[in-house]
Every structure is written in C-alpha cells, then in structure tokens.
Amino acid sequence: MTFQPSLALPDTALAVCVLSIFLVPLACAGLVLINTGLGRSRSAAQMALSSLCVISIAAIAYFVCGFSWQGFEGLPAHTFTAAGKSWNWIAAEPFFLRGVQLNGSAPSLAIWLQMFSVGLAALIPLGTGADRWRLGASCASAALLAGCTYPLFAHWVWGGGWLAQLGSNFGLGRGFVDAGGSCSIQVVGGLTALSIAWIVGPRRGKYSPDGMPAAIPGHNAIYVIFGCLLALVGWTGLNCAGAILFGGVGAGQVVQVAVNTILSAGAAGLTAAAITHTRFGKPDASLVANGWIGGLVASSAACAFIVPAAAAAIGIVAGALVTFSVEWFELRLGVDDPGGAISAHAVAGIWGGLSVGLFAHFGDGVLKSHGGGNSGQFLAQLVGIATLLGFVLPLTYFLNWLLNRVYPQRVAVEGERQGLDLYELGAGAYPEFMTHSDEFTQRKI
C-alpha cells in the first residue's frame, strides 16, 4: 500500500512527532509505578509483572487486529448511509499490518504511537484490580481492550469515523475533538477499570458489615510520586504527538501543548493538596498523586487549542473532581479502586472531553476537513461522551463479564490472603520483609 501524499508530514513535524513518541513509554512506566505503589507490598511483584505482560499483550493485539479496525483518517473504511449521511463506522485495513509501510508517514507514526497508547489504556484497570485480579485474566482483558473496544472508539474519533464527522455531517463544530486521548485512551481505560471493579468485587476486609470502608494504604509513596513525575514526561510526549497526528497542528505548537500539559497537572495536583489539607489537616500523598494524573488526563483533549490560563482552570477542576470522586466511589458506590484509576482516568477524562467544548478555539486551518466553525462544539463533545457511557461501557462490561464466565477473573481466597506475589509468582517483591496476616482481621471502628 502506498499512502496518499496528504498523509505525509512535513519534515519538522515528523522530527518533533518522532521525538514525542519516544517519550510516551515513560507514561506507561509512571502508571506502573503508581499502580504498584498504591497496592499492597505482598502483591507488588505481581502488579509489575502484570503491567509488563499487559503492555505486551496490548501491543500484539493491536498489531493483529487493532489497527485494522482503527485505521487512520484518509485510509479505506466501511461506511453505511443513514438519513442521507455517510456514517464511517470501522476501518477496512488488513490484519497483521499487512501492506502497511512503516516509513514515517502519518499513519505509520500513528501505529507506533497507538502501540504505546493502547498499552497505557490497558494499564489503567490494573490499578483498580490490584491485590485480587489474576495475571491471566488481566492479560485476557487487555487483549479484549486492545483488539476490540479501544480501536473501535479510536476509529470513530481519530480514524475519520462518525464522531469526527459530526462537524461536516451535522454542523457540530469540528466534530468530536480529542487530540491527546482524554477520552479515546483514558476514559476507555477508566470505564474498563470500572467494569473490572464491579466484576471482581472489593478486596476482602475492605468493607465492614455495616458498609464502612477500611483504609488500606498503598505500600510505597515514593513509587507513586516518582511515577507521577515520569508520567508528566510521557504525557507531554503523548499530547504533542497526538496534537500533530490527530489535532492537525504544526510542529511549532508543541510548545503550547507542553506548557498547557504541565500547567494542568500542576494546578490539579495543588488543588488536590489544598483540598485534602483543608479537609484532613494534612495533604494526602495518594490523592495528590491521583489529582496530578487527573490533571494530565484532562489536559490531553484540548491541549493544542487552549490558552495557558484555560489549561490551569481545567487542571483546578480536574484536581477537585478527582479528589471528591475517589471518596464518592469508595464510600457511596462501594467500588473498591485501590489505584484511584476510575476517578483519575474516567472522571477526569470526561471532564477533559467537555473542556474542549468550553475552552477550545481552533485556528483557521486546524481540523478544517472536520467542519467549518466553533459553534456546536460543546454538543459534539457531549455526543462523544454519551457514546462512551452509552455504548463503550456496556460493551466493555459485557466482554469482561463473558470472560469472567469462561475464566474467573478474581483470585482464590487463599491467593488474596497469601498475597498475589507468593500465590501466582512463588516469590515476593521484598523477600527480606515479613508479611503480616493481621490486615485481614475485621477492624473495629
């Protein structure tokens, strides 16, 4: 297959895009450290190994069928006609990347970026399933995510699909816009995490008979905070590469993207610190870390189209949302999410998607093929978010429910009691330390 000339990037954009994509694995490394640090010490090695396996499975599943269903704008796709409009619903690329030339064209760079992005999305549910999700089940779930739900939604947004066409078909701004993947990566991963939390249930000892949750703190705050710093570098690369490939901006605008990314993360982290300090008397490290990640997540969608003040505002709202949402899920909804992944990725990602409709301003030449104006942009973003909640969530829950029927996802009681390191791997992450079983006794409040 020879790509069309319009799919080739200018040399400067190509160089900046390549450099940015090189940074993206650091976002994965950051999430691995955060998930590991927020889990128990007796499951740390299993979490790290699961992360490695999940990234591998996701890349392979994306290679096998992911790209063939995601495609890229301008490449062949399946369409149908309804209400006089053409609806582009899935790409028509061959499996196993057959015929694709990995030569620096925009689609080949997108494939490279997506290999990491889909791994990042697949890492998100690991934080939620910590201490009770079997290694094999997490790999199987990652294959479903990378081979089915992720490419389908990503095609609708980034592959010229019907969500991207909302502007040209129905006059809704520039269609659904999500340059860095707040929704396409983070919300898809976050909704998968929510499905997993429902399917595997809470950790033993998490809730007392009267429904009060017990605090089970993470085992290593240094991992968590260092993970946040690594994630910043990775997210900067992700947002810059996404802005060039999916946002249609020039190489020079990556400075704006990078500035907006750090502003959003910083504002979110500080907001979470201020809220927890006000409420509990001291800042809470794990909630501040979750707020920081929430700021990065929320920055992704609009980073290329907003002024720095808007990025800071997006971060402030994201930090507050994540802080209250973590408590809401744990206390009110009974969802045990040790890594805070649902709040930091799904909730903050939805806010990031909405923020495009509130703050984004598109230059004259940007995403022109998607539609003509700025009016209706908020409605387009609402339609995209409704699609995530109304279609992607049921689909991902159904797939994981089906998987659970075939291959139970939760580890046996003995495994949870013993710790997943010893039970699944036969050796602990910290063999010089003793493990304690008193965490399982019911606490009196």
Next chain:
Amino acid sequence: MKLLGFLLLLAGWGIILTAVVLLSQTPARMAFVIAGLGVEALGFALVIRSHPIARGEEE
C-alpha cells in the same frame, strides 16, 4: 436490574443519536441530548445498585 440499567444506557445513547440526526435546531438538539444523558444517568444508577457492596466477608 443490571440488564435494565445497561439497556437504559444504550437507550440514552440512542436518543442522543436520533436527536443529532433528526433535529437541526441547536436548542432542540441540546434538549434531547440532555434528556438522553439523563436516561444514561438513570441506567448508570441502576447498574450501580445492581452491584451491592460485599460487606464484611468471613475470614
């Protein structure tokens, strides 16, 4: 109840798609999109209620 919740999520999405396709005026579209999101919220609440908290398991 869980199945009903997921069906409501899908129904809300359907309302929103239909509104985008059939209506052309922005206020009418917005009203139906918000109504669709309301149906989705109802479905989400039902799905949540169908997953009771596993309280105080025996050790």
